[in-house]
Amino acid sequence: MEYTFANRIGSLKPSAIREILKVTQDPRVISFAAGNPAPDAFPVEEMSAIAADLFANRSAYALQYGVTEGYEPLRELTAARLRGKYQTGTDSDRILITTGGQQVMDLTTKCFTNEGDTVICESPSFIGSLNGFRSYGLNLVGIPTESDGMDLNKLEAALKTEKNVRFIYVIPTFQNPTGRVMSLEKRKALLELARKYDVLILEDNPYFELRYAGEYVPTIKSMDTEGRVIYAGSYSKVLSPGIRLGFVCANEQVISKLTVAKQVSDVHTNLFFQMIAAEYLEKYDLDAHIEKVRKIYSDKLDCMADALHRYCDGYLSFEKPQGGLFLWCDIVDGTRDMDFCKVSGPKGVAAVPGCSFSVDESEICSAIRLNYSLPTFEQIERGVQLLAETAREVRK
Amino acid sequence: MEYTFANRIGSLKPSAIREILKVTQDPRVISFAAGNPAPDAFPVEEMSAIAADLFANRSAYALQYGVTEGYEPLRELTAARLRGKYQTGTDSDRILITTGGQQVMDLTTKCFTNEGDTVICESPSFIGSLNGFRSYGLNLVGIPTESDGMDLNKLEAALKTEKNVRFIYVIPTFQNPTGRVMSLEKRKALLELARKYDVLILEDNPYFELRYAGEYVPTIKSMDTEGRVIYAGSYSKVLSPGIRLGFVCANEQVISKLTVAKQVSDVHTNLFFQMIAAEYLEKYDLDAHIEKVRKIYSDKLDCMADALHRYCDGYLSFEKPQGGLFLWCDIVDGTRDMDFCKVSGPKGVAAVPGCSFSVDESEICSAIRLNYSLPTFEQIERGVQLLAETAREVRK
Numbered sequence: 001m002e003y004t005f006a007n008r009i010g011s012l013k014p015s016a017i018r019e020i021l022k023v024t025q026d027p028r029v030i031s032f033a034a035g036n037p038a039p040d041a042f043p044v045e046e047m048s049a050i051a052a053d054l055f056a057n058r059s060a061y062a063l064q065y066g067v068t069e070g071y072e073p074l075r076e077l078t079a080a081r082l083r084g085k086y087q088t089g090t091d092s093d094r095i096l097i098t099t100g101g102q103q104v105m106d107l108t109t110k111c112f113t114n115e116g117d118t119v120i121c122e123s124p125s126f127i128g129s130l131n132g133f134r135s136y137g138l139n140l141v142g143i144p145t146e147s148d149g150m151d152l153n154k155l156e157a158a159l160k161t162e163k164n165v166r167f168i169y170v171i172p173t174f175q176n177p178t179g180r181v182m183s184l185e186k187r188k189a190l191l192e193l194a195r196k197y198d199v200l201i202l203e204d205n206p207y208f209e210l211r212y213a214g215e216y217v218p219t220i221k222s223m224d225t226e227g228r229v230i231y232a233g234s235y236s237k238v239l240s241p242g243i244r245l246g247f248v249c250a251n252e253q254v255i256s257k258l259t260v261a262k263q264v265s266d267v268h269t270n271l272f273f274q275m276i277a278a279e280y281l282e283k284y285d286l287d288a289h290i291e292k293v294r295k296i297y298s299d300k301l302d303c304m305a306d307a308l309h310r311y312c313d314g315y316l317s318f319e320k321p322q323g324g325l326f327l328w329c330d331i332v333d334g335t336r337d338m339d340f341c342k343v344s345g346p347k348g349v350a351a352v353p354g355c356s357f358s359v360d361e362s363e364i365c366s367a368i369r370l371n372y373s374l375p376t377f378e379q380i381e382r383g384v385q386l387l388a389e390t391a392r393e394v395r396k
Numbered sequence: 397m398e399y400t401f402a403n404r405i406g407s408l409k410p411s412a413i414r415e416i417l418k419v420t421q422d423p424r425v426i427s428f429a430a431g432n433p434a435p436d437a438f439p440v441e442e443m444s445a446i447a448a449d450l451f452a453n454r455s456a457y458a459l460q461y462g463v464t465e466g467y468e469p470l471r472e473l474t475a476a477r478l479r480g481k482y483q484t485g486t487d488s489d490r491i492l493i494t495t496g497g498q499q500v501m502d503l504t505t506k507c508f509t510n511e512g513d514t515v516i517c518e519s520p521s522f523i524g525s526l527n528g529f530r531s532y533g534l535n536l537v538g539i540p541t542e543s544d545g546m547d548l549n550k551l552e553a554a555l556k557t558e559k560n561v562r563f564i565y566v567i568p569t570f571q572n573p574t575g576r577v578m579s580l581e582k583r584k585a586l587l588e589l590a591r592k593y594d595v596l597i598l599e600d601n602p603y604f605e606l607r608y609a610g611e612y613v614p615t616i617k618s619m620d621t622e623g624r625v626i627y628a629g630s631y632s633k634v635l636s637p638g639i640r641l642g643f644v645c646a647n648e649q650v651i652s653k654l655t656v657a658k659q660v661s662d663v664h665t666n667l668f669f670q671m672i673a674a675e676y677l678e679k680y681d682l683d684a685h686i687e688k689v690r691k692i693y694s695d696k697l698d699c700m701a702d703a704l705h706r707y708c709d710g711y712l713s714f715e716k717p718q719g720g721l722f723l724w725c726d727i728v729d730g731t732r733d734m735d736f737c738k739v740s741g742p743k744g745v746a747a748v749p750g751c752s753f754s755v756d757e758s759e760i761c762s763a764i765r766l767n768y769s770l771p772t773f774e775q776i777e778r779g780v781q782l783l784a785e786t787a788r789e790v791r792k
Binding site: 001003004005006007008009012034035036037039042044047048051052055056059060062063064065066098099100102103105106110111112113114115128131132135198226227228236240241242243244251253254257260261263264265266267268269270271272273 | 405510639666
């Protein structure tokens with residue numbers, strides 16, 4: 001039969017990143033294309049011990065239906081950690097456990113936007129979120145970013161002229177894909193603008209604990225006194241992404257609506273791994289674990305930056321990020337990203353073309369995103385050599 | 397600040413079932429209100445052994461990001477079992493693994509309906525699905541059911557008069573909440589009507605393997621030669637609901653769109669438990685396990701039916717179902733369901749008021765849904781006594 005799909009979904013294509021992920025299932029290809037944590041960053045032994053205990057002593061609970069809001073001890077531990085360590089969240093805020101951080105964008109969009117409404121975001125920005133917004137038939141407005149975050153003059157111009165702006169979506173720390181950090185001054189000013197024009201902020205903050213250099217910058221949510229910021233967090237980068245465990249911290253009225261939306265989306269998040277995460281937070285030292293992960297990634301970032309200087313000077317230029325998982329490289333001679341990646345793949349190294357992250361999909365781009373957390377040191381060295389070969393070959 | 401929610405979500409209330417589930421966290425209350433499997437129906441030892449092996453030998457894969465489509469061996473085993481044992485699915489069909497069966501309704505609705513479109517369903521029907529449809533701003537049309545399924549004359553009348561009908565939603569086997577089975581003749585006629593009026597069928601079939609009496613009736617999907625049926629399945633009732641593992645079997649074009657929608661919803665389903673399920677299907681005998689579960693539930697159903705006859709004759713009337721998890725009781729004297737449940741709860745037994753499942757929320761109802769899979773035999777006996785006390789007290 002002939003299918004007629006919904007208008008909202010008709011134009012959506014499978015994401016370039018995930019298509020590339022499939023190509024990289026060829027083990028001979030060195031992948032700088034993923035956004036994956038390193039497998040040695042998973043606390044396997046600890047999770048294994050907790051799982052064994054759950055199966056032995058609490059399986060009747062852990063395998064049964066749970067409540068949509070999430071496993072209460074995990075909600076409490078998450079709230080306490082956010083608030084104690086990062087001054088993020090107030091007495092009026094609550095936590096909802098989600099099926100990965102991605103679900104926070106989905107539920108927030110579903111609960112706060114009507115078709116045709118506007119969402120403002122950084123450009124470039126995370127493709128998964130952009131496609132999520134697109135899947136609700138929204139008007140997406142991208143604001144260029146500078147090395148210290150969004151261009152706030154352009155943001156205010158957009159807030160003045162765009163109709164029905166419902167929220168501003170930002171990844172303020174170690175942004176995906178640019179790796180940039182929004183400065184404290186800009187965070188304050190952003191919140192002020194959101195107040196002035198009465199719009200929400202959706203703060204997506206999955207990477208902020210992966211800092212290798214520079215000073216911690218407070219979350220936007222930590223400065224929010226009136227429930228204007230919806231804060232999306234994730235255990236993907238500090239425990240494991242495959243378990244799909246994220247959370248949202250927001251005003252209780254917001255959480256109440258998001259919970260209703262989650263109920264009809266997937267009822268609740270895998271309870272067994274919610275309990276594993278809660279036990280982990282209670283029994284083990286997550287901060288010590290993150291410190292270990294930071295060391296691994298920091299060394300890999302140094303390795304990639306060093307190799308890029310040695311092999312790709314004059315071909316690829318970049319600002320070394322202070323944390324996160326990504327290195328954003330401009331192709332110096334202006335070769336288009338797609339042309340670059342089409343050559344690099346068959347040579348044996350996969351990168352994500354920068355245009356994947358463009359808000360305006362017709363935008364011409366000559367940048368690539370490189371991930372350094374997943375490949376080994378040897379793969380980084382060899383992969384960067386192949387990037388240099390690619391750059392020489394495509395040089396205009 | 398004042399929040400403005402999306403139109404689609406504004407009217408949605410937390411479901412009565414889940415609100416009642418919260419009340420039943422008081423361990424003194426006997427709950428006939430849930431839809432939970434019995435904890436002794438979980439294959440705990442087997443899952444525990446597989447999990448230990450995964451942590452020891454495949455954690456780098458199992459805890460990492462996976463593909464949106466789902467873990468390939470689980471997709472294959474699911475397809476093979478559906479097709480080999482139930483002649484369900486064709487060469488043009490594919491499987492997408494979902495975060496519980498509920499996500500199939502969510503993704504299907506997102507991909508196939510625009511706001512204001514019509515979805516036709518049985519009335520009463522599963523509240524989670526109804527609320528899911530409502531959350532996309534749809535026009536819901538309920539068709540009364542008879543003991544052998546939907547009234548097809550009324551269905552055809554609706555198909556003739558309603559505009560933009562996108563799909564017909566049915567739970568053909570051991571329907572929730574009524575426990576009824578749609579006859580083979582009606583299944584064939586339903587498919588014929590769907591063809592005639594060119595609409596899709598969403599077949600939600602989580603309970604069909606829990607049959608305790610009567611003859612197996614083929615799935616509607618098994619008679620579908622043109623990709624008109626989207627088939628939603630679940631491992632919740634045969635393995636564990638807390639792990640949130642469901643799937644959809646549909647034409648590859650449909651699966652392709654649903655996959656794009658899932659990608660922006662939660663990226664993929666918990667990979668660790670997808671692998672546990674796949675290993676379970678490969679190494680153990682799911683059919684033997686289901687046979688064991690059937691015996692447990694069949695005995696409990698007998699126990700509840702027997703107790704109802706002994707204590708509630710003249711107060712509550714019911715048709716004994718041939719399978720599933722629910723017993724649907726009419727309150728003989730016409731007392732309203734909400735009045736009944738408000739009295740039964742404080743007495744110590746929770747049931748779900750039938751109106752929760754009404755498509756027309758203003759409909760007056762005097763039926764209750766009782767679950768017999770979760771309570772113990774002693775609780776069933778005592779709970780039914782309390783229902784009888786309630787019935788006497790509320791008698792008009």
